[in-house]
Amino acid sequence: MREAVNTARRIVVKVGSSSLTTAAGGLDTERVDVLADVLAGWLAGGSPGVEPTEAAPRPAGSGRRRAVPADRELVLVSSGAIAAGLAPLGLPRRPRDLATQQAAASVGQGLLIGRYSAGLARHGRTVGQVLLTVDDVTRRAHYRNAYRTLRKLLDLGAVPIVNENDTVATDEIRFGDNDRLAALVAALVHADLLVLLSDVDALYTGDPARPGTVRIEEVRDEQDLAHVAVGRAGRAGVGTGGMVTKVEAARIATGFGIPVVLTSASLAPDALAGAEVGTFFHRVRQRPTARLFWLAHATSPRGRLHLDPGAVQAVVGRRKSLLPAGITAVDGTFTAGDPVDLVDAAGAAVARGLVNYDAVELPSLLGRSTSELAAALGPAYEREVVHRDDLVLL
Numbered sequence: 001m002r003e004a005v006n007t008a009r010r011i012v013v014k015v016g017s018s019s020l021t022t023a024a025g026g027l028d029t030e031r032v033d034v035l036a037d038v039l040a041g042w043l044a045g046g047s048p049g050v051e052p053t054e055a056a057p058r059p060a061g062s063g064r065r066r067a068v069p070a071d072r073e074l075v076l077v078s079s080g081a082i083a084a085g086l087a088p089l090g091l092p093r094r095p096r097d098l099a100t101q102q103a104a105a106s107v108g109q110g111l112l113i114g115r116y117s118a119g120l121a122r123h124g125r126t127v128g129q130v131l132l133t134v135d136d137v138t139r140r141a142h143y144r145n146a147y148r149t150l151r152k153l154l155d156l157g158a159v160p161i162v163n164e165n166d167t168v169a170t171d172e173i174r175f176g177d178n179d180r181l182a183a184l185v186a187a188l189v190h191a192d193l194l195v196l197l198s199d200v201d202a203l204y205t206g207d208p209a210r211p212g213t214v215r216i217e218e219v220r221d222e223q224d225l226a227h228v229a230v231g232r233a234g235r236a237g238v239g240t241g242g243m244v245t246k247v248e249a250a251r252i253a254t255g256f257g258i259p260v261v262l263t264s265a266s267l268a269p270d271a272l273a274g275a276e277v278g279t280f281f282h283r284v285r286q287r288p289t290a291r292l293f294w295l296a297h298a299t300s301p302r303g304r305l306h307l308d309p310g311a312v313q314a315v316v317g318r319r320k321s322l323l324p325a326g327i328t329a330v331d332g333t334f335t336a337g338d339p340v341d342l343v344d345a346a347g348a349a350v351a352r353g354l355v356n357y358d359a360v361e362l363p364s365l366l367g368r369s370t371s372e373l374a375a376a377l378g379p380a381y382e383r384e385v386v387h388r389d390d391l392v393l394l
């Protein structure tokens with residue numbers, strides 16, 4: 001039994017397109033219903049899977065509805081909009097071009113959320129659709145807004161169902177995969193557990209279609225992943241990121257202190273009951289503050305500050321603030337307060353931080369000491385370019 005699963009009170013469950021679609025294409029309504037039953041079972045505090053899963057609708061408030069303890073909260077991140085829109089639009093396979101994907105998502109998202117609404121209503125649960133773009137979880141003002149909406153839905157006892165807002169997301173600003181989005185949502189709501197459900201029951205040492213690969217039961221650190229061939233999306237042809245994005249999502253979540261279970265949708269009842277199925281990623285002990293986590297994983301840097309080797313050593317090795325003297329060049333257009341990357345001589349990003357100057361101010365300050373700047377320009381110029389409290393190492 002997994003203690004971290006059994007004690008989790010607020011969870012984020014992400015389900016992939018491959019677990020929600022039929023072999024012929026289109027939404028597998030039966031599988032959506034089963035998932036809704038399993039999730040409602042977990043919310044009700046019982047052993048999921050013991051909860052009745054009959055397909056027939058049952059009136060809300062009927063005698064069989066369980067009392068709902070308020071201490072369990074669930075956010076569902078569901079893919080499947082594009083896949084669900086294919087059959088209704090007569091599309092034989094997942095389109096490659098963005099416009100057709102957006103059209104399919106537009107049709108499919110409604111069908112998807114409609115089915116979840118009906119499925120969870122059978123258990124007296126209300127769902128709320130939350131469609132997010134990258135900006136909503138990367139820009140700080142939006143991030144707070146997204147948090148407030150999710151928090152309010154949870155407070156009102158609803159189940160937020162999140163997906164990327166595919167119909168407006170362009171190639172440039174797209175997440176493209178919901179695994180990373182789910183990890184960011186888990187961090188956003190301070191979840192106790194992230195559950196990634198796919199069409200494969202666990203992370204394997206290599207492509208599970210090949211003979212000889214074995215299930216990885218748990219991952220404690222990067223060492224455990226050293227010999228794993230993490231591959232792209234599966235044969236179903238509807239998923240996007242494959243294991244690459246799931247392992248990346250697990251890294252993000254565990255780095256925020258959130259353990260992750262990766263398994264198949266069909267094993268979800270066992271996984272949620274704490275059984276040792278799938279792959280369990282242990283949390284990495286050190287938990288950054290929410291603000292620094294946001295800085296490392298959710299922001300898009302607005303510029304780059306090039307550091308000389310001494311400044312890299314000071315910032316990375318000694319955790320010092322970045323001063324103008326150690327900067328050799330500046331790229332990008334940013335204003336004070338924006339996130340920027342600090343890069344070494346080879347151009348590799350070593351840290352990210354909130355900059356204290358506008359981009360236009362910096363060139364004339366580079367290479368000069370703070371005391372020299374203060375004497376020449378006034379005490380306001382004594383400030384660090386990036387303060388160490390606003391810095392996170394990458």
Ligand SMILES: Nc1ncnc2c1ncn2[C@@H]1O[C@H](COP(=O)(O)OP(=O)(O)O)[C@@H](O)[C@H]1O
Pocket residue numbers: 015016017018019079197198199200202203204205206207208209228229230231232233234235236238239240241242243
């Ligand atoms: N090392 C691995 N272990 C498990 N699955 C893997 C591995 N490498 C690649 N895969 C593939 O990743 C697929 C799951 O990813 P994907 O198709 O994107 O699913 P989803 O739609 O659930 O996000 C599996 O079907 C499997 O074929």
Ligand SMILES: N[C@@H](CCC(=O)OP(=O)(O)O)C(=O)O
Pocket residue numbers: 015016017018078079080081082083105163164166176177178179238239240241242
């Ligand atoms: N937003 C897209 C999901 C893209 C995606 O991440 O798919 P998947 O790899 O199946 O989780 C959709 O709803 O179709």
